[in-house]
Amino acid sequence: MKTFTTLLLAAVASTLPVLGNTYGDCQRPKAQGTQLQGCPNGTLYVSQTDPQAEYGTIQDAVESLADDDSTQYILVGSGNYHEVVNVTRKGPLTIMGMTSSPSDYTANTVFLFNSSYINQTSQTASQDNADAVVLTVSPSRNASLVGAGPTGAPLQPLFGNSDFRMYNVDIANRATVNGVEYTAGDTGPSAALFVSYANASFYECTFSSYQDTLYVGRNGSAVFVGGEVVGTTDFIYGFGTAYFENTTLSSRNTGGGLVAWKGSEEFYGPDTFGAYFNNSRVVKAADANATLDLTGTRALGRPWNNQSRVVFMNTYMSDIVLPQGFIEWSASDPRVFPNVTHFIESGSYGPGWNPSARNYSVESVISPEQAQSQYSVSAVFGGFPTWVDSVYVYN
Ligand SMILES: *[C@@H]1O[C@H](CO)[C@@H](O)[C@H](O)[C@H]1NC(C)=O
Ligand SMILES: *[C@@H]1O[C@H](CO)[C@@H](O)[C@H](O)[C@H]1NC(C)=O
Ligand SMILES: *[C@@H]1O[C@H](CO)[C@@H](O)[C@H](O)[C@H]1NC(C)=O
Ligand SMILES: *[C@@H]1O[C@H](CO)[C@@H](O)[C@H](O)[C@H]1NC(C)=O
């Protein structure tokens, strides 16, 4: 039976675009004392309940690793982890969440969360969005600052993680006010994830908050496969390069754009800065206020600066999408310039794809062939990135 299944999977693998459970044997829950069977040699084990585990928090396991170039693995047992995790080391690190269904993020059993936000009304000069984050992959706080963005200080040659991978972990910033999760609207920037001066990829992970949920910043590159991003205002933002494949993009409310991106010629490396989505879904969040009518309100993106680039390919647009699609930053400061700002759709479908209402002075529509040649993972990163799990992403 096992042989038959293996053969069957091998036969269909060549025709399915996305498929994988690279660490499925390691992630599967097992009998007491045998949990590390099927895991890469040397895997550290974190659990709050299993006596076999050497660590009770994810951050303790991360901090135990040498700051060198060695490849390391951490398996995290099922449970709720109320902590902040910072990955500063350079060497490759893979964090796996325990699950018996690695290809289904709705079955994830590892929940990492913290509660913090930046109040933009009372924010002090020393406070930055980087100070209210659950998982940060960056060499230092300094390197992760959002600050004035690319028009600020020149880039420094900083090097964070060269190859960070995370599988099947749900990350939430449950911004709370007086101890109660704040669901009435935005508290201010409150991120689940920050990636700066690092390469990172995430497989069937989820990121939830309200404003500014997920950030890929200075000299940061990130690839997301499957999973979900949940938020309200500008909930995917940054000025690095972020690529999403088969990801659910869920709005708990509306505000700003789904994406707010900034590009710059001042960065190192090729001009790939932008947020790219393929084969994804723009929907109302399952846990949004049920009586809140979001129909026709969700702008796909707005330009944080005029070199913004946001590309939606083969993506399902539910009825929450604003008929005109992308928007200007604001009426008095539009920040949209032809051939400088790149807001693009290709192969959009669903009730929120309204070609006659789209605002073509802000965005353009390109053919699937052009999207494939210009905006595949390999085209965006100048070759298939060595730091991405090729079992999950083929092109
Ligand atoms: C894409 O994601 C959906 C929703 O999680 C999942 O049901 C589907 O299997 C995924 N498709 C592929 C090809 O992995
Ligand atoms: C696993 O790693 C340990 C320590 O790094 C080493 O002693 C052992 O030989 C390795 N085992 C295998 C099967 O590679
Ligand atoms: C984590 O959350 C606690 C409250 O649970 C908060 O006091 C702390 O500042 C947060 N840390 C970060 C880095 O966001
Ligand atoms: C993680 O980084 C944040 C921002 O620099 C900092 O406030 C926090 O203390 C760090 N937490 C840990 C666990 O290192």
Ligand SMILES: *[C@@H]1O[C@H](CO)[C@@H](O)[C@H](O)[C@H]1NC(C)=O
């Ligand atoms: C932080 O970055 C600034 C430039 O943005 C630099 O002047 C400063 O030396 C850095 N601080 C540290 C501790 O690296």
Ligand SMILES: *[C@@H]1O[C@H](CO)[C@@H](O)[C@H](O)[C@H]1NC(C)=O
């Ligand atoms: C990220 O990967 C690219 C190649 O895709 C490499 O040039 C760059 O140095 C890597 N970044 C880090 C911080 O290792």
Ligand SMILES: *[C@@H]1O[C@H](CO)[C@@H](O)[C@H](O)[C@H]1NC(C)=O
């Ligand atoms: C933000 O700060 C302002 C001014 O101090 C205060 O009135 C407001 O309640 C704060 N908002 C939140 C969500 O903490």
Ligand SMILES: *[C@@H]1O[C@H](CO)[C@@H](O)[C@H](O)[C@H]1NC(C)=O
């Ligand atoms: C980050 O900087 C390195 C050089 O320091 C460069 O090789 C790489 O392409 C840059 N990555 C991005 C996304 O800009």
Ligand SMILES: *[C@@H]1O[C@H](CO)[C@@H](O)[C@H](O)[C@H]1NC(C)=O
């Ligand atoms: C849900 O939305 C409705 C309609 O906008 C509003 O009246 C109600 O107060 C909201 N409920 C919560 C719990 O925010």
Ligand SMILES: *[C@@H]1O[C@H](CO)[C@@H](O)[C@H](O)[C@H]1NC(C)=O
């Ligand atoms: C883009 O914005 C920058 C800074 O706001 C401005 O200097 C530049 O002229 C703008 N680009 C174009 C093409 O107008």
Ligand SMILES: *[C@@H]1O[C@H](CO)[C@@H](O)[C@H](O)[C@H]1NC(C)=O
């Ligand atoms: C934008 O670029 C296209 C071709 O790349 C060119 O045909 C068009 O004239 C350009 N538009 C402007 C306003 O520069």
Ligand SMILES: *[C@@H]1O[C@H](CO)[C@@H](O)[C@H](O)[C@H]1NC(C)=O
């Ligand atoms: C988008 O996803 C589809 C289906 O998985 C795939 O065939 C196509 O090549 C992808 N497009 C790009 C631009 O990567």
